[in-house]
Amino acid sequence: MGRLFGTDGVRGVANADLTAELALGLSVAAAHVLAEAGTFEGHRATAVVGRDPRASGEFLEAAVVAGLASAGVDVLRVGVLPTPAVAYLTGALGADIGVMLSASHNAMPDNGVKFFARGGHKLADELEDRIETVYEQHRTGAPWNRPTGAGVGRVTDYTEGFDRYVAHLIGVLPNRLDGLKVVLDEAHGAAARVSPEAFARAGAEVVTIGAEPDGLNINDSCGSTHMALLRAAVVEHGADLGIAHDGDADRCLAVDASGEEVDGDQILAVLAVAMREAGQLRKDTVVGTVMSNLGFKTAMEREGIHLVQTAVGDRYVLESMKAEGFALGGEQSGHVIVLDHATTGDGTLTGLMLAARVAATGRTLADLAGVMRRLPQVLVNVPDVDKSRVNTSPEVAAAVAEAERGLGTTGRVLLRKSGTEPLVRVMVEAADIEQARAVAGQLADVVKSALG
Template identity: 90%
Template structure:
């Protein structure tokens, strides 16, 4: 059996790759691994289960709930809520584990199963390996202890989760949003009710788009992967800013009053300065990834803030934050983690904090985001090459060294192999976009010849 867990849970085409049988089996395995200190010592373990509005989430939720209850876990169904809400409620309710059914920004046919450990934390690789091992044992026929009678799990709906999560969001805001006009694009996803309610309770004037999920339209031409509708709506309504989420609302991208995109690096820059001003940016450090724009790094250096960079993926950002006690981190894609208030990226919280900064300073979002200048960044995917040799090819190393000398201090080269496909990603940044394109093109040609 190949590895089931990817960079963010188990994901695939619902009812093809991700079947009800797989979801049920994974849930039983997760119950044995994550609630093992409960079920087998007399304690009644509890799980929080939520989902995004995908049609397939309905049958997958039923499978997950059945698996957990059959393993002796009491289940609290919170319904359609964002991934960070499920993580928050897992911790707030003292649950042994949490389960979120979502494929995030992926198109509707996909779905996914994401597990959280006690406290609402993402799983370490070791726990994922253990869940896979237990799942494989059960799949191949090894018997497992099945509770009967009063030992089976009980299932109930936890409707209070909606208000509990919103109260948490409002409670951590540094100031209200009165006087700020915001357009919210909910991607027809999990935040379609939560985000508008939270912004309204915080005092913002809101216009909402992409907030009519029908189970089939999630991420369809809207949300953080398709900003065009939001950009047009912000300009049309004369809003101060726009906020876009993805399907499970763990991401946030923004649009300024002129309709220009404000990406995750810029959002991090704005929040880093705000948190330092408030004495909340521990060690004057923010965590990003190797894909963070060089303009972000230069801006943080200029402001006296250290940037720690990790591998690509919000889980690696989170690991670095927890290991060193940093308060803020995230990715260019809009995964922003404020560790004092969330255990994972939280798009609604990020949007609220960004709007709060606009309200508190009276400055435009464009002005605030102007603390950094995004350097042109060119990314070329080179397919059908031997990605395993990307770090050992002498020919490629020499080409990279030549490119770095040409770019100097105002440019950067990054080559990395894809984690899921047979390709190498070539990323080049430079002060001039034509230079970035030229250098990236030359390096892509070397990758083809050296690794093809």
């Protein structure tokens, strides 16, 4: 069996790769593994289960709830809420397990299962590996202890989750948003109710797009992976800024008043400076990834802020933050973690904090984002290749070395296999966009030829 867990849970085409049987089995295995790890500490375990609006989430939620309850875990079902809301509620309610059903930014046919440990933190790799092992043992017939009678888990709808999460978001804002007009693109996803409510309660005038989920339209030509509608809406409505989420709202990208995109690196830069000024940026350090733009690194150096870079994936950013006590980290894709207020990337919180900085300073988002200059960066996805060989192929290594010699000190190359999709990502930065495109195209051709 290949590894089921990627960088962000288990994903696949719902009812083909990710079946009800798999979701149920993983939930049973997770309950047993976390019990063995001492997470439950002798008490009756509780789980928080949420989902995004995908149609497949309905039957997958039922499977997960059934699996947990059959393992003796009481379940609080919170319904459609963002991933960071499930993580927050797992911690706030003292639950032992959190489960989110979502494929994040992926298209509607996909879905996924994400597990959180006590406190709302993502599981360590070794726990995920153990869950896979136990799942496979159960799948192939190994017996497991099944509680009966009063030992089975009970299932309750926790309807207070929405208001409790929104109140948390408002409570951590440094200032109100009165006077700001904000356009929110909710990707027809999990934050379609939460985000507009939070921004409105914070005082902003809110215009929403992509906020009518029907189970089939999540991420469909909207949200953080399709910014054209938001750019146009911000200009049309004369808004101060726009905020885009993905399907499960754990990420945030932005648009300034002129319709120009503000990416995750720029958002991180704005928040890093704001938190440093407020004395909240512990050790004057921000955590990024190897995909962070060189312009971000340069800007942080100029501002006297140290940058720590990790492997791609917000879980690795979070691991570094927790290990060293850092307060802020994130990815260019818009996963931003403010560790004092969240245990995972939180797109709504990030958008609120970005808007709060605009309101507090009276400066435009474009002016604030100007703290860094993005070097031209081209990302090419190469599908239908053996991504496991991207770091061992001599042909690919030779092509990368040649490209790096040509770029010199004014650019860089990064090739990596996707943790959530069957493809290799080719990233090239250069002083000139045409050079970046040319080099990325050449490398993509080599990857296709060598690994296809």
